[in-house]
Amino acid sequence: MKKIQVGVVGATGYTGEELVRILAWHPNVAVSYVSGKEDRDIRIQEIFPYLKNRLDLECKAFSQSEAIEKCDLLFLSLPHTVSMQSAPALLKAGKKVIDVSADYRLKNVDVFEKFYKTSHKDTANLKQAVYGLPEINREKIKSAELVANPGCYPTGSILGLAPGVKKGLFDLSGIYIDAKSGVTGAGRKADKALNFSEVNESFKAYKLFEHQHVPEIDQELTRIAKKDMSVIFVPHLLPINRGILSTIYARLSKSMTTEELEVIYQKFYKDEPFVNVYPKGALPELKNVQRTNFCDIGLRVHPSGKLAVIVTAIDNLGKGAAGQAVQNMNIVCGFDETAGF
Amino acid sequence: MKKIQVGVVGATGYTGEELVRILAWHPNVAVSYVSGKEDRDIRIQEIFPYLKNRLDLECKAFSQSEAIEKCDLLFLSLPHTVSMQSAPALLKAGKKVIDVSADYRLKNVDVFEKFYKTSHKDTANLKQAVYGLPEINREKIKSAELVANPGCYPTGSILGLAPGVKKGLFDLSGIYIDAKSGVTGAGRKADKALNFSEVNESFKAYKLFEHQHVPEIDQELTRIAKKDMSVIFVPHLLPINRGILSTIYARLSKSMTTEELEVIYQKFYKDEPFVNVYPKGALPELKNVQRTNFCDIGLRVHPSGKLAVIVTAIDNLGKGAAGQAVQNMNIVCGFDETAGF
Amino acid sequence: MKKIQVGVVGATGYTGEELVRILAWHPNVAVSYVSGKEDRDIRIQEIFPYLKNRLDLECKAFSQSEAIEKCDLLFLSLPHTVSMQSAPALLKAGKKVIDVSADYRLKNVDVFEKFYKTSHKDTANLKQAVYGLPEINREKIKSAELVANPGCYPTGSILGLAPGVKKGLFDLSGIYIDAKSGVTGAGRKADKALNFSEVNESFKAYKLFEHQHVPEIDQELTRIAKKDMSVIFVPHLLPINRGILSTIYARLSKSMTTEELEVIYQKFYKDEPFVNVYPKGALPELKNVQRTNFCDIGLRVHPSGKLAVIVTAIDNLGKGAAGQAVQNMNIVCGFDETAGF
């Protein structure tokens, strides 16, 4: 079978690295282009020695023409606001684009501009971009030219809430998400607050109520609920490299048991290759999902029957970023959805 | 000034070690007795080399008569259910006892027996035991013979909720505590689930709704609220040594602002030497409280005015165990409450 | 192509888990049998949820007859001294065996008995066992019935020294190996000394000069040197899950430069798929080799020209155990040596 040619723009960040790692072993693709913003041109294998015998390419500053020439499909693993400057030309040249940044996720430009503090520069493509959460949006993704790959927090939050929201189980005004993320979620960058000794052996909450992923969660849950809703979202910084565990508190509209809730969730996700609803009140832990594309879900209803606690676990670089981006590519290209995993 | 003679029973666990560490530098006490359950008799300085030039004693199996002979006051840092077998004789001999275990915390014996799965063996002393949370119970502690030192999770939870509960600010049916604890909270023991590689780089929730600290939190908050109440409590295991961060969600009975809530909390704790209510929505992190006896508190009211999020940070071995036990000793003995810190 | 049937005996330890993880994705094998010593029979997918959609088998106590019936080849991932009780029957039944324990590594029974403090129970098979370090022993492995998979420390040490020892570059009386290992090297077990809080944020040397891997290193280097030699070996415990970094100090018999040494090492390993000799004095770090089967090597000669420092990095569960075991299986079975990686 002929392989498609894919490129990773921004290959030296954590998500970019994970994309290259997955794609270099993917049976249906050849990685034909990588770019990164480093001090100098350098071979990708020198940056990531484990690619030996698997992939070697020059990693240079991004060149639009080279990307267009060498690739059928591009992953944009760029800082927010940079993607929307690169995507239009690639799309115009007929390339498929999977954007891992936040630039095409929020349909409401005002909300985007409020949370990302910049004007949107590509509203034309924003309209046609498909939010790339396969469990919710698979049909639309199949024919997408531009996939807006979901944020890491929204992935764990939406997958944890979708079945209950869809079925009308929850009091939509009483949903609290207490989320804890590993440090790669903040990107590979020089920042005193991310210095090892600032984070290691510590733990904190941050950006209460105002994290830029809140409007993304609200937008998608509103679509599922078919009515306006907004969650309370409190993120925390975990002193680990990878993984997001979200403990979600949802008041139940009417009383039910853990077993009843499990049946509903298992049914909702029964054909999903990358969602794992645990049986019998078992609870996920991050080590089970690290370096996978899984979202593991554990469920418990309080003995009062009035409150559900839903715990979801993902790898923020896996199902929360690069893994999901490859899953989206598989869908867009008609590959087996689990290819490469 | 004459120093009192104190003993630490169970000196080789994490809390026992922290007690010895604090007491060895305390200006008003002489550590005159340490016991531990080790393979062999050993000098405490050989176990904890940093005690060099400061404290050296033989650390042997517990002997009731030796403890009584050598000490004015004893800290019992023993596993739950073991303390209540040792305390009666010590109390009978006229010694003050500060029990760090759970044996004398729950006033309702049925609740104790349900959560600790054993019958209570010293209900006589249970009645007179004083729950040792100074910020709530200082007056009673002053004259206590037996102090039941609070659990680590309850300390962070109750201090975070007390001002609001007392003032009637919260809807008592809507309080959720999402707590995250370092691993020393589980004790110094051989347990496959606590093996370094099982915990490191991972994270999980455990004992949802059924942790043995829940009835303790409920008992004390009920006393403060002057009406029955029960919280939702979800503990998690953090891959760090020390510290508990509790993110508390409390629905407000009537709308208020972050500033208004801060004023109430700051007033409530204004004379407290070990509670630190942060100003201007600042949030605590564990590194600020590790190896201290502080409880740091950060507050935020959701823009809707309907929900308060209270974040408390303590060292589970400090304010959550050994530090608070020494604070209780200071109160019981009439020392400066901050002596030794 | 028809797949061979393989079994993993001891599938729930760290090495066993890693074997299952690699083999479940290996194109030439079907995992047909797993056993483990757990409290109860349990499906392997319940223990390791990431196996969903990939592998599911009952994991029970080891049964010799079931193993023989279901498998063509078996990995024994058992504690030392247990393997040699299971291997004889499997070999007699015509199965290939790759033993990950230490039972068949040391040819000298007296040395084995001294270091492992037990008598050897299968000296017959010990004679024919092949030490499974492919870079040194590939030809013999091809026809082996029983492969003794090398220890983790010996793998990193021998691969770092082999080229120089072979070429007679080093003063054999002056080789010091300062090795640092992650905690999974000690196995998945309940042990107070391996409790998270004992290891985390700490670091120590242990078993100076007397580690059981020393005779293994000496045996193999003696074979390569064609003269008796013995190294100084000092292991340390790193507070990380996976990886061994060995800093090797070797006095040079005659003066040379870093560049000259690199040329010799690169030539020695030029056809090796899993050894990566870094150019230009670059040095390995553990993150580059974790979850791979690579041994990365960095070299530096002191400006005096008299001392070489060789730094090797492996994943103790990869090239140091499970990865190498699968590499050995590939060789034994005539598969592509890199299949499954």
Added chain:
Amino acid sequence: MKKIQVGVVGATGYTGEELVRILAWHPNVAVSYVSGKEDRDIRIQEIFPYLKNRLDLECKAFSQSEAIEKCDLLFLSLPHTVSMQSAPALLKAGKKVIDVSADYRLKNVDVFEKFYKTSHKDTANLKQAVYGLPEINREKIKSAELVANPGCYPTGSILGLAPGVKKGLFDLSGIYIDAKSGVTGAGRKADKALNFSEVNESFKAYKLFEHQHVPEIDQELTRIAKKDMSVIFVPHLLPINRGILSTIYARLSKSMTTEELEVIYQKFYKDEPFVNVYPKGALPELKNVQRTNFCDIGLRVHPSGKLAVIVTAIDNLGKGAAGQAVQNMNIVCGFDETAGF
């Protein structure tokens, strides 16, 4: 007793913070001045909340006149090359100065300029500066105006070697120091290479043979040996916050036993309050020295009698920086040498 007024210049770095932490509890001093290079003026208690009830001062950019006005003695916890611009005026004003940077450690200006890549700007004071390693230099420190506080690596290395070098036990051409340091050793700064996820769960050697602490070790050991000598020094980066463990390999000039070596070391350090020579081949671990001013030393002679392995453990911010600086202050000011610890 009247307290002296002390200032900490550079109070917001890791060493500065540790200085403030120790000094705020020191019985003989009042911290009267702190400066730091932050974005804005801020109270020190807002930066380090655990100082509540203990110390509160405005932390501003450094002002020479204010420092002189408010202090009797100053700690300079500044980046290398900045100290020598501030010290001259302070000394001229009659203040005692303890410099924690490297500016006054190397007596040979050429060597300083080679390793720190800058010209020396205060050679006058360099001459009179006393190298502040109390165990070696106590008498000179007593009357020093300017103390050059030793580097962290040199402290652990020199204390481990001094007794043997002094006694002529070692072959001076065969000393290798394999040192492993926690991350605070690199300072509190924004640096991509120190980002949590770059360091966590990894390990590497760096700056082989060329670390700037090598000439410092060589200078001091040469002084002790009374003949030129040079060590082989290989530093590594440990994924922990604090601590340096140095594994030192020293060939013995003549054969001896572990017991004989221990006797020599214990005698050498018998009156030292902060050196702990372990008995019976026991080995130090970092958790025993963290947050102390101790240097713990373990000793082993290889069964051949030809090689000593000396393992030293310090806290790089304690005995390796701030702790030792306070010990030096105690000596300079005639306080009890253990005051404040």
